[in-house]
Amino acid sequence: MRVLLIEDDISLADGTVKALRRAGYAVDHAATGGDGRRYVEAGQLDIVILDLGLPDIDGLALLRELRLLQSGLPILILTARDALTDKVAGLDAGADDYLTKPFAFEELLARIRVLSRRNTPVREPELKFGNVLINIASHEVRLDGEVQKLSRREFAILRALADRPGQVFSREQLEEKLYSWGDEVTSNTVDVHVHNLRKKLGHDLIKNIRGVGFILGSTG
Amino acid sequence: MRVLLIEDDISLADGTVKALRRAGYAVDHAATGGDGRRYVEAGQLDIVILDLGLPDIDGLALLRELRLLQSGLPILILTARDALTDKVAGLDAGADDYLTKPFAFEELLARIRVLSRRNTPVREPELKFGNVLINIASHEVRLDGEVQKLSRREFAILRALADRPGQVFSREQLEEKLYSWGDEVTSNTVDVHVHNLRKKLGHDLIKNIRGVGFILGSTG
DNA sequence: CATTTTCTTAAGTCTTTCTTAAATGTCGCC
DNA sequence: GGCGACATTTAAGAAAGACTTAAGAAAATG
Numbered sequence: 001m002r003v004l005l006i007e008d009d010i011s012l013a014d015g016t017v018k019a020l021r022r023a024g025y026a027v028d029h030a031a032t033g034g035d036g037r038r039y040v041e042a043g044q045l046d047i048v049i050l051d052l053g054l055p056d057i058d059g060l061a062l063l064r065e066l067r068l069l070q071s072g073l074p075i076l077i078l079t080a081r082d083a084l085t086d087k088v089a090g091l092d093a094g095a096d097d098y099l100t101k102p103f104a105f106e107e108l109l110a111r112i113r114v115l116s117r118r119n120t121p122v123r124e125p126e127l128k129f130g131n132v133l134i135n136i137a138s139h140e141v142r143l144d145g146e147v148q149k150l151s152r153r154e155f156a157i158l159r160a161l162a163d164r165p166g167q168v169f170s171r172e173q174l175e176e177k178l179y180s181w182g183d184e185v186t187s188n189t190v191d192v193h194v195h196n197l198r199k200k201l202g203h204d205l206i207k208n209i210r211g212v213g214f215i216l217g218s219t220g
Numbered sequence: 221m222r223v224l225l226i227e228d229d230i231s232l233a234d235g236t237v238k239a240l241r242r243a244g245y246a247v248d249h250a251a252t253g254g255d256g257r258r259y260v261e262a263g264q265l266d267i268v269i270l271d272l273g274l275p276d277i278d279g280l281a282l283l284r285e286l287r288l289l290q291s292g293l294p295i296l297i298l299t300a301r302d303a304l305t306d307k308v309a310g311l312d313a314g315a316d317d318y319l320t321k322p323f324a325f326e327e328l329l330a331r332i333r334v335l336s337r338r339n340t341p342v343r344e345p346e347l348k349f350g351n352v353l354i355n356i357a358s359h360e361v362r363l364d365g366e367v368q369k370l371s372r373r374e375f376a377i378l379r380a381l382a383d384r385p386g387q388v389f390s391r392e393q394l395e396e397k398l399y400s401w402g403d404e405v406t407s408n409t410v411d412v413h414v415h416n417l418r419k420k421l422g423h424d425l426i427k428n429i430r431g432v433g434f435i436l437g438s439t440g
Numbered sequence: 441c442a443t444t445t446t447c448t449t450a451a452g453t454c455t456t457t458c459t460t461a462a463a464t465g466t467c468g469c470c
Numbered sequence: 471g472g473c474g475a476c477a478t479t480t481a482a483g484a485a486a487g488a489c490t491t492a493a494g495a496a497a498a499t500g
Contacts (some may be wrong), residue, residue, distance in 0.1 A: 084324045091330040097317070104304045110311040118316075120292065123337045137333055139244070151446055152244045159221060163339065166358045176264050177222055180237075180246045187449050188488090195489065209359050210456065210487065211372035242498085371457055407460050408477090415478060430467065430476065 001116060002026040002044055006036035006062075007051040007078075016049075019105055025112075033057030040066050045073060047115055049108075052079040052090070060093045067094045072122060074115035078103065092137040094125050127162050129217045132201050134162055141201065148200045153178060153193050158216075161206060165217030168209050190214075221336060222246040222264055226256035226282075227271040227298075236269075239325055245332075253277030260286050265293060267335055269328075272299040272310070280313045287314045294335035298323065347382045349436060352421050354382055361421070368420045373398055373413050381426060381436035390433035410434075 003025045007013040013029055020027045028045070030036035033054045040048065048066060052059030063075060074097075077090045082100040090098050096118075097111050127134040133142040139155050141148050150158065160177040161169060171190045179185060194206055194214060207215050223245045227233040233249055240247045248265075250256035253274045260268065268286060272279030283295060294317075297310045302320040310318050317331050347354040353362040359375060361368050370378065380397040381389060391410045399405060414426055414434060427435050 084326055088326050088330040091334050096334060106304055106308050110308040114311050114316060118338070120338050120340050123339055125333075125337065136336075137330070152242075153447070156221065156244050156246075163221075164342065166344075166355075167342070168357065168359050176246065177266075178246055180241065181248045183246075185448070189448055191488070192448075192490085195491095198489095208488065212359055215358060373458070405459075409459060411478070412459075412480095415480095418478095428477065 001046050002028070003047050003049060003112070004028045004030065004036065004039050004045050005049045006030045006033065006054070007049070008032065008053065008055050009051070016105075016108075023109055033059075033062045036062065037065060037069070040069050040073065043070070045070075047112060048073060048075045049078050049112075050075055050095075052077060052081055052086070060089060063090070063093050063095060067124070071124070074118065074122075076108075076111060076115060078108070088137075092125055096122070129162065129165065129205060132205055134158065143201050150197070150200065151193075153189075154197050154200075157190065157193050158197055158201075158206075161214060161216035166215065168213045168215045170213040174214065221266050222248070223332070224248045224250060224256065224259050224265050224268045226250045226253065226268065226274070228252065228273065228275055229271070236325075236328075243329055253279070253282040256282065257285060257289070260289050260293065263290070265290075267332060268293060268295045269298050269332075270295055270315070272297060272301055272306070280309060283310070283313050283315060292340040294338060296328075296331060296335060298328070349382065349385065349425060352425055354378065363421050370417070370420065371413075373409075374417050374420075377410065377413050378417055378421075378426075378436075381434060385436050388429050388433045388435045393433065 001024070003020055005013060005016055005020070005027060007016065007029070008031050010031065013031070017027045017029050028039050030039055033056050036048070036050070039045065050059060050063060050066075054062065059077070059079070063077070066073065066075060075095050076097040076099060077095045078099050078101065079086070079090075080101045087098050087100075096115055099108060099111060125136060127136070131144045133145075135141070136159065139150065139152075141150050141155070141158065156178050157174055160174055174190050175185060178190075194208075198206060205216060209215055221244070223240055225233060225236055225240070225247060227236070227249070228251050230251065233251070237247045237249050248259050250259055253276050256268070256270070259265065270279060270283060270286075274282065279297075279299070283297070286293065286295060295315050296317045296319065297315045298319050298321065299306070299310075300321045301307075307318050307320075316335055319328060319331060342357070345356045347356070351364045353365075355361070356379065359370075361370050361375070361378065376398050377394055380394060394410050395405060398410075414428075418426055425436065427437050429435055
């Protein structure tokens with residue numbers, strides 16, 4: 001298991017590196033963002049621990065770059081920035097976990113274990129279908145770059161379909177994604193929302209399969 | 221996106237449930253571990269938020285149980301227990317994230333988004349017969365790579381035949397696949413659909429065995 | 441608490457698909 | 471080769487399903 005620590009504070013990095021090695025990991029250390037990027041480009045890494053206050057590159061920008069380089073690579077942000085907005089921004093930018101300094105080393109190890117046992121692939125925070133771009137975090141959807149305001153239910157339907165492109169969802173399945181237990185609905189709400197979605201995002205994005213349901217993003 | 225909150229403190233749960241719903245999630249709430257387990261058994265969930273101080277079951281034991289029931293289901297622990305050993309134990313027992321109370325709701329949402337980015341790869345069951353490719357998930361059928369639009373009944377017949385290639389199906393057997401009990405039909409519908417299928421997919425795919433029924437030949 | 445937005449319902453319209461039945465075609469047996 | 475049984479084709483009316491619209495109810499927002 002090979003870990004890359006991107007951290008500019010040398011003395012802090014030193015201690016962490018040593019402790020990680022003691023815990024049985026092979027550890028690389030990069031003191032700058034540019035350096036870190038080169039390590040990731042070289043491949044062979046299983047997990048990246050990223051400090052945000054780097055001297056040369058904005059941490060979140062680097063994070064997005066690394067994601068592009070290796071989309072499945074788990075990235076844990078480890079930083080002194082404990083403001084809520086920083087956490088949310090970091091996680092939404094594609095980080096898999098966010099730990100603030102000062103931290104308990106045992107917790108870092110546990111969170112590394114969580115990330116390293118994960119074997120399912122991870123999706124980008126943004127989804128793209130043709131000329132439609134879906135930002136899960138901001139509930140913002142763009143058609144040809146232009147922001148379209150979606151209501152909550154519209155977004156929920158779109159997201160459900162976008163989670164599994166090429167898979168048909170029956171109305172019942174979609175309702176399950178929209179309504180909590182006890183809130184079931186007995187009308188053609190889904191149809192109406194789909195209709196409104198199509199008005200906003202174009203008529204070809206969501207297709208209907210007669211007698212079966214709705215589907216997004218397959219060629220048929 | 222369907223979230224289950226397992227939490228015994230009713231007033232806290234109420235607030236969280238409402239806020240989650242406002243964020244666009246379908247939310248189920250279980251006040252006991254046993255209840256929570258039943259929700260998970262029922263399926264349809266995308267993520268579980270688990271409180272550890274439950275009245276009836278030890279939280280970690282429940283966590284392990286849920287993991288067995290649905291191994292890919294993301295579980296986030298949300299608890300007042302902020303001791304390091306609790307965190308480590310929770311994460312090592314199989315939780316995907318661990319958030320301590322009191323918490324910022326925005327952070328919970330961000331961490332839910334992280335977990336929902338994971339998508340369990342789904343096997344796409346495809347059946348192939350000569351130059352005909354059948355995709356069950358998308359209800360798509362291709363002839364020489366080109367998508368052919370099939371109606372519901374046509375697809376049902378083709379799927380029935382394709383499920384057991386080389387086996388002859390009588391008209392009665394095929395009708396059983398098309399109609400629910402009580403909907404029986406008294407004409408040559410099956411023949412008509414087979415005819416339309418052949419028009420779309422070539423005349424050799426579905427063969428007739430005189431006096432017996434229809435069969436899908438793998439040698440086409 | 442008033443205003444605005446979003447959600448649900450339901451009814452009407454439109455489209456596709458299903459069924460029916462009758463005509464035509466084919467096989468195999470006498 | 472002709473006859474009867476079975477299979478295929480055709481077309482039209484019926485039925486089912488999808489889409490659209492609008493209005494009242496509910497929920498969010500300030």
